[in-house]
Amino acid sequence: MKSFRTRLLLLVTFLLIFPFFLRRRPRVERRITILAPSSAIFPLVNDLRNWPLWTAWNRREAIDYDYGKTSVGDGAEQRWASRRMSGVMRILKSEPGERIDYELEMGDGAYQLVGRIELHPDGACTRLVWKCAWALAKNPYRRYLDMAMRWMIRADFAAGLENLKVLVESAAKPSEATV
Secondary structure (H helix, E strand, C coil): HHHHHHHHHHHHHHHHHHHHHCCCCEEEEEEEEECCCHHHHHHHHHHHHHHHHHHHHHHHHHCEECCCCCEECCCEEEEHHHHHHHHEEEEEEEECEEEEEEEEEECCCEEEEEEEEEEEEECCEEEEEEEEECCCCCHHHHHHHHHHHHHHHHHHHHHHHHHHHHHHHHHHHCCCCCC
């Protein structure tokens, strides 16, 4: 019985102290290489109406989208609502063929995230880097939630980038005509 209490005490101590050593500013970054020029990829990331075509979010549950005055480039806005949550995404800065910077607000502004999608031409390919960060977790125990969020966002980014790769590369393939 003494061994069980010792193990339980060690576990509780670990759970109480561990969050102090976790990253204070959660970040996620995913990369992929797509066999296409950045000019073929950029319209899909710069126009928010195209995001449902390749992101993983709307494949999990039904999402209703609404757009602002513009859906392309600087100032583009996308409002979305699902059964569980709603939010707004805005493109803050758009540099054609190079990158977009965006912000995402969820839960009526309770959660905010900033992100960037960079395109790096590399010969016939383009390296894409999708990254995001969110607010500093001042409460060390909230970092457990941040750790779970990093895991979920990492999976969504990886799936979204893979969907984007398939979408772009399948569109870039010449159609095979039978003679």
